[in-house]
Amino acid sequence: MPPATADVSPQAQAGGGQPALHSAMNTVSNVSTPVLKHLKAIGNGSNPLDHKQLLELHAFSSKKRNAIAEFVDGIQTLDKVDLHELLGYITSSEGNIMRPLPEINLTYPLASYFISSSHNTYLSGNQFYGEASTDAYSNVLLRGCRCIEIDVWDGEAAVLNSDGQQGEVKEVAKHRFTSNFRRSLSAHLSKHHSQKDAVPAFTVAGSALQMPTPWVSATTAMRAEPRVLHGHTMTKEVSFRAVCSAIRDSAFTTSDLPVIVSLEIHTSAEQQMIMVEIMRDLWAGLLIENSVQECSVLPSPAELRGKILVKVKGKSPTTTEGVGPTSLRQIGPATPVSVSEDEEPRKNSTTKSKTTKNGIIQALSVLGVYTHSYHFSGLSSVEASIPSHVFSLSERKLMELHEGHGPTLFSHNRNFLMRAFPSGTRVSSSNLDPAVFWRKGVQMVALNWQSWDAGMMLNEGMFGGGSGWVLKPEGYRGSATDTRTSQCENQTGAIPQKTLSLTIQILAAQDLPLPNGDFQSDHFHPYVKCELHVEMPEERSGGPIDGGGRSKDGEYKWTTRPSKGVEPDFGGETIRFAEITGVVEELSFVRSVNQLHLPKTRGVQIQRRSPCERITVFVEIVMAAKARARLVFGLQLRLDRVVAADMCLLSNLQIFKIQDDCLGKDDLAAWACIRLDRLNNGFRFVHLFDASGVESPGVLLVKTTKRII
Numbered sequence: 001m002p003p004a005t006a007d008v009s010p011q012a013q014a015g016g017g018q019p020a021l022h023s024a025m026n027t028v029s030n031v032s033t034p035v036l037k038h039l040k041a042i043g044n045g046s047n048p049l050d051h052k053q054l055l056e057l058h059a060f061s062s063k064k065r066n067a068i069a070e071f072v073d074g075i076q077t078l079d080k081v082d083l084h085e086l087l088g089y090i091t092s093s094e095g096n097i098m099r100p101l102p103e104i105n106l107t108y109p110l111a112s113y114f115i116s117s118s119h120n121t122y123l124s125g126n127q128f129y130g131e132a133s134t135d136a137y138s139n140v141l142l143r144g145c146r147c148i149e150i151d152v153w154d155g156e157a158a159v160l161n162s163d164g165q166q167g168e169v170k171e172v173a174k175h176r177f178t179s180n181f182r183r184s185l186s187a188h189l190s191k192h193h194s195q196k197d198a199v200p201a202f203t204v205a206g207s208a209l210q211m212p213t214p215w216v217s218a219t220t221a222m223r224a225e226p227r228v229l230h231g232h233t234m235t236k237e238v239s240f241r242a243v244c245s246a247i248r249d250s251a252f253t254t255s256d257l258p259v260i261v262s263l264e265i266h267t268s269a270e271q272q273m274i275m276v277e278i279m280r281d282l283w284a285g286l287l288i289e290n291s292v293q294e295c296s297v298l299p300s301p302a303e304l305r306g307k308i309l310v311k312v313k314g315k316s317p318t319t320t321e322g323v324g325p326t327s328l329r330q331i332g333p334a335t336p337v338s339v340s341e342d343e344e345p346r347k348n349s350t351t352k353s354k355t356t357k358n359g360i361i362q363a364l365s366v367l368g369v370y371t372h373s374y375h376f377s378g379l380s381s382v383e384a385s386i387p388s389h390v391f392s393l394s395e396r397k398l399m400e401l402h403e404g405h406g407p408t409l410f411s412h413n414r415n416f417l418m419r420a421f422p423s424g425t426r427v428s429s430s431n432l433d434p435a436v437f438w439r440k441g442v443q444m445v446a447l448n449w450q451s452w453d454a455g456m457m458l459n460e461g462m463f464g465g466g467s468g469w470v471l472k473p474e475g476y477r478g479s480a481t482d483t484r485t486s487q488c489e490n491q492t493g494a495i496p497q498k499t500l501s502l503t504i505q506i507l508a509a510q511d512l513p514l515p516n517g518d519f520q521s522d523h524f525h526p527y528v529k530c531e532l533h534v535e536m537p538e539e540r541s542g543g544p545i546d547g548g549g550r551s552k553d554g555e556y557k558w559t560t561r562p563s564k565g566v567e568p569d570f571g572g573e574t575i576r577f578a579e580i581t582g583v584v585e586e587l588s589f590v591r592s593v594n595q596l597h598l599p600k601t602r603g604v605q606i607q608r609r610s611p612c613e614r615i616t617v618f619v620e621i622v623m624a625a626k627a628r629a630r631l632v633f634g635l636q637l638r639l640d641r642v643v644a645a646d647m648c649l650l651s652n653l654q655i656f657k658i659q660d661d662c663l664g665k666d667d668l669a670a671w672a673c674i675r676l677d678r679l680n681n682g683f684r685f686v687h688l689f690d691a692s693g694v695e696s697p698g699v700l701l702v703k704t705t706k707r708i709i
Contacts, residue, residue, distance in 0.1 A: 008694050011254070013695075016460070032508070035509075037569070044081075053683065057085060107300045110417060112414075119447055123235060134243055136449075139449070142253060144254065151264040156227075226271045258301055260309045265312065273364075288307055312372070314368055374390075391418050395420060418443060420444070422447070430448070439539060441476050473494070476494060498708050499583065503705040506528050512688070521565055526563055526564075528657075529559040656686045672689065681704055
């Protein structure tokens with residue numbers, strides 16, 4: 001996790017869904033003078049409530065009457081609407097612009113859900129020299145993440161110091177040297193020994209299978225155990241046992257829905273046996289039993305409550321041998337193997353591992369009951385029809401598939417699990433645009449949770465206030481009984497298209513957090529920015545996506561005049577987006593963008609290439625200040641498909657952003673990201689996260705009018 005948030009409770013951090021459940025993000029404890037001015041205008045009828053919200057107010061007041069007198073002590077009751085009741089109503093959870101999630105139907109197969117996912121979960125920094133930590137696993141799980149990743153490598157035995165106490169584990173570089181030397185020496189010596197003198201890694205007696213003996217360091221009697229780190233880098237390590245313990249303690253604290261553990265194996269057969277031993281010990285009662293391995297259709301999340309699903313390489317269906325000793329004998333001697341689908345092939349690599357195909361021992365492979373990973377060889381391969389298969393593909397590979405096999409990719413993901421992960425070139429731990437891949441039906445879009453950027457904001461918009469599992473729109477789901485490709489071959493006819501008209505009146509804000517590193521509120525000049533992002537027709541048709549799927553500026557842009565201070569009054573400036581067609585509310589978002597250089601022009605510019613073009617609305621409201629401080633309250637509405645620079649939303653995601661108007665790039669101060677189908681009409685408070693993704697007391701008072709037909 002970023003240093004700035006290291007001491008913050010995970011439940012107070014955005015990204016995976018849980019923070020929106022926190023009570024502090026649902027209510028307002030006081031109102032500032034600018035906000036009160038606009039509330040009085042509501043009360044006296046100058047800017048009245050609509051009929052529906054007036055009914056909500058009366059219903060709320062009938063339950064809470066006489067319970068809010070202390071809060072509004074000294075404030076005069078108005079003629080049109082009782083100000084006591086209005087204040088009690090709008091500062092409660094009823095006044096939140098984001099409506100609560102409806103109860104999720106958890107009876108569909110696993111592939112029918114989007115799953116909040118983490119990439120290289122163990123890292124707390126960049127991909128090259130960041131620290132590995134068990135705290136990272138606890139952090140993301142408590143924030144609502146339901147799919148985590150572990151990269152496992154051979155361990156080194158601890159060294160006893162002069163006092164006979166256990167000393168430090170050898171450094172990674174030294175481990176690599178000794179491991180490589182050991183393998184080279186073993187290979188050299190094997191040439192000078194006859195086959196009868198060779199010591200097998202395991203033996204078979206009759207039908208009984210003797211499993212590999214855990215490797216013991218030649219210099220100590222202490223057993224070496226697997227480690228977790230980012231291979232071929234300078235990242236620090238943490239023990240596999242400690243990681244499993246942290247997962248056990250945090251996996252089901254905030255939700256009992258299943259957790260998927262994606263294992264990337266770079267270990268010897270003996271070390272894999274130690275992994276199995278550790279998992280069966282620490283996760284006793286949490287793993288799926290082998291007896292339920294066979295399935296024709298994936299089970300539902302409801303059937304797997306409180307369970308850990310291990311995603312690990314499965315046995316190829318083209319292999320003719322059975323699951324017995326013959327299959328295990330192909331594992332070979334105690335040589336580390338690298339079985340990782342999360343590594344893009346190096347162009348200059350000339351080494352091909354002959355052990356990858358059968359590099360996972362049976363005892364480990366059987367743990368992947370409903371989540372067996374396979375090497376991707378095509379969407380028409382034999383593996384692609386196995387109900388329990390999972391393909392893990394890089395963002396680059398998925399873009400290639402989209403261009404060449406877009407409709408097939410979408411159809412595949414209606415019934416089968418797929419995981420997307422960031423390109424290996426993202427050394428700084430930046431993130432891909434998850435919305436692009438959600439729109440292709442990818443369930444697990446793995447993000448670097450230790451970075452705070454647009455991708456993580458969108459993740460909060462998708463999963464905010466939930467349990468890490470979100471039911472896909474109906475057209476994105478497959479059959480509960482038949483995994484064959486259904487009648488809908490692509491996104492075009494998957495979901496009914498609607499037309500959106502949206503008006504947002506920006507009234508006032510209070511308690512706005514300053515941008516990171518800024519401390520002087522008198523130099524803070526916040527403004528609100530709005531952007532609409534359009535989903536290009538080629539995204540649905542499978543054609544090449546402009547920019548290769550990377551986010552870009554939207555075709556619709558709008559900013560307010562800069563105001564001043566942490567309690568700015570925006571005077572009721574209004575933005576209007578009329579007759580936006582091709583909208584899917586569940587896949588549209590309102591979102592904020594950080595460090596965005598905002599244009600000084602105001603107003604709305606609309607360009608459409610054709611009257612029938614499907615549009616994803618992405619409204620971004622940014623508040624900025626002219627000094628170094630910048631309040632960005634980004635509101636992005638994403639309808640149907642959103643492609644924004646560094647962030648793409650499915651559709652119907654609305655983001656509010658507050659930025660500081662200054663020279664160069666404006667600094668992000670605060671933001672909120674809301675899925676369009678959860679956007680409430682009427683006068684509401686938008687609850688803001690700060691620039692580090694931590695919940696803040698900051699709120700923005702707006703009036704929204706949304707029509708979907």
